[in-house]
Amino acid sequence: MxxxxxxxxxxxxxxxxxxxxxxxxxxxxxxxxxxxxxxxxxxxxxxxxxxxxxxxxRILGMVPHATLWGSPNLLNWQADAQLVEALPGVLGVAPHTQAQVMFQSKKGVQGALLNGIDPELEAKVSIIDEHMVKGSLQALNDQSFGIILGEQLAKILRVKLGDKVTAILPEANVSIAGITPRLKRFTLVGIFKVGAELDSSLAYIHVNDAAKLKRLPKGQVEALRISFDNLFKAPTAIWEIARAVPGQNRVSDWTKTHGNxxxxxxxxxxxxxxxxxxxxxxxxxxxxxxxxxxxxxxxxxxxxxxxxxxxxxxxxxxxxxxxxxxxxxxxxxxxxxxxxxxxxxxxxxxxxxxxxxxxxxxxxxxxxxxxxxxxxxxxxxxxxxxxxxxxxxxxxxxxxxxxxxxxxxxxxxx
Known part of the structure; x- marks a missing residue:
């Protein structure tokens, strides 16, 4: 005691x-x-x-956890997507084609990253559908050449729903009329807002429209966007996926784009x-x-x-x-x-x-x-x-x- x-x-x-x-x-x-x-x-x-x-x-909800790129394209992306989606730890897979373009409207010009997506599958790898402030993701189709812009990008171009936006690719066409840039006009069908720099640097079109714009063979895409149940496993898991998918494919993950x-x-x-x-x-x-x-x-x-x-x-x-x-x-x-x-x-x-x-x-x-x-x-x-x-x-x-x-x-x- x-x-x-x-x-x-x-x-x-x-x-x-x-x-x-x-x-x-x-x-x-x-x-x-x-x-x-x-x-x-x-x-x-x-x-x-x-x-x-x-x-x-927000940012990693819009940016893919990992991306599997074809060499140069994925010839049969549907079969590859089914293979990847069956692997453990994978939440969703969606086709993807992208291009750096210059957007031009009647009142403004701005460069941005143009993403070709499948509206039905994009919800598996992205939160864009949850942050639409005008229009809808389902308005994208491969018939009307519609486009969805970030809110800040739409403000810079000073466009609203229904307006026309021209996408200019940094590639030239050679014809009897001379050298002309490759361009295509789109109709604004939606505006999203997630914040940060993404609202001024991203735009979305249908993956088939992107294939036409980049002149890819029918049915091919450049890459597959992949989401995981644990995003911190993405850097290692994507290499296992690359070994499982046939072909000499390239990979990237969110740590390379936004890790810093x-x-x-x-x-x-x-x-x-x-x-x-x-x-x-x-x-x-x-x-x-x-x-x-x-x-x-x-x-x-x-x-x-x-x-x-x-x-x-x-x-x-x-x-x-x-x-x-x-x-x-x-x-x-x-x-x-x-x-x-x-x-x-x-x-x-x-x-x-x-x-x-x-x-x-x-x-x-x-x-x-x-x-x-x-x-x-x-x-x-x-x-x-x-x-x-x-x-x-x-x-x-x-x-x-x-x-x-x-x-x-x-x-x-x-």
Missing amino acids: FNFLPVRIGLRYARAKRNNHFISFISFSSIAGLALGVAVLIVVLSVMNGFDRELRQ LFQAIQMEKTMIALLLLLIIAVAAFNIVSTLVMVVTDKQTDIAILRTMGLTSGQVMCVFIVQGVFIGAFGSILGLILGVLGALNVSAVISWFEKVMNIQFLNADVYFISYLPSELNWQDVKLIMISAFIMTVLATIYPAWRASKVQPAEALRYE
Whole structure:
């Protein structure tokens, strides 16, 4: 039972009201600093996770997880698609033909990436059907040469549904009339909006129209777009698919086209987390100050405990328990505030924007108009472990100082 005495004494010191108001203020500052640091770190990392989620869902929802390219074309893409779709981990497969073109209307000119797709199969590999703001994906067919543009691209060209858009390919036709560029007029049948640069750089037509535009043999496409149940497996899974499909095919995946963007987000998240950990470190330093002053104030009590039989190690345990109690209280308070903040930050910011009549995120600049948040309990776990480790380390020096108090010296003038 005596072994629990240092813990009981430490908890009593932590809960006791002090006559020294300065020590109480420093102790309160330590708790408040820890709570603030933990709460801010949880909220900020949740917002970073929210942006990462939106990027992953929107950009990688439009960009294929992986693409299997023919050499130069896929001769029998339907059979290849059935073969690929039967492989484990594959969610969907859709034909694809693309070209870099210059779009021209009566009021504007803009370059973009033209994608030939099958409207019936595209939903398996893309979220474009969920983000149509005008028209529909089903309006694309291989009879009328319809086209779907991103919202920003449509604004640049200053066109609306039913207007004509001319696609100019960087290839020339040689005829008796001379050298003329290859071009084709399309009718705008739909407009989509997903955000970011995709709205100004992507356009869609029917895959058969794309074949006619690029003069591919009938029934051939350039590639197959493939989606996986786990997009992080795409870089390795696409090579297995390439070996399974007959022919000398080429492959690409999202890490080659947009991997740098997600690496940058992860690096920013890591750097922000390290910077915000400094707040917790400052609060832990305040615990050092608090315990040093408590040790000085309690030298008589320490001397009496030593004369009653407490060892140096048990005296250290008393003040380690006190410091850990302060740190744990601040960390738990910060955990509660941080989780509540992370779960409600989107609603709070939205309410603040309405009250103040301002907008923090412009959808024309950023790909979303609201502040996203996604609470990751793994991040919360790491934050709490980091706060606990810093708290324990902060108690070692003051507790060691307390264990070195000599009873005779401390009681000499009492």
